[in-house]
Amino acid sequence: LAKTTQPISMDSYEGQEVNITCSHNNIATNDYITWYQQFPSQGPRFIIQGYKTKVTNEVASLFIPADRKSSTLSLPRVSLSDTAVYYCLVGPQGNTPLVFGKGTRLSVIA
């Protein structure tokens, strides 16, 4: 499985757009990029998954450049409730089991 690197922590003010970048230089041809969100004392929750270019849903957008060696999770206009740990995972679609790194701890400040 491709190793991922993402910032340990980020701070943002409410209402700002937050971009979290994940590096995955050894991504394989059949690998997808998936992001999970975890609030304190809860299990992780799937946010978004993509293979290339751009994917958008009601929660976030995922930008993947042509070489796929990195990806950026974009959270529009964050609120205090977006304070959580965000994990970037890389692996074949439907990969079992999931392999998590340490994630990025996002703190949203009023």
Next chain:
Amino acid sequence: DTGVSQNPRHKITKRGQNVTFRCDPISEHNRLYWYRQTLGQGPEFLTYFQNEAQLEKSRLLSDRFSAERPKGSFSTLEIQRTEQGDSAMYLCASSLAENEQFFGPGTRLTVL
């Protein structure tokens, strides 16, 4: 609430005691996973079931750990002779085949 429930939510035990956790997955999900998460780390895979068959076990799952899913519905994770290093959050997840995994709230174990 994802529909995956875990009990108990918290467990405090003394070193050397046995503990058992229960996970109730989303009813139509045929796959059930166990993960362990320590402070500041992401979840680490322990084992998973497809229906009642245990298909994969991580090297983290020492012989003190055993998991069952007797009727392909709920699952139990037992830790025998607990050690302080077993203190962690134990997470259960379920999925329909290889689709998205839905996680429960976890059981936090503290071994004194």
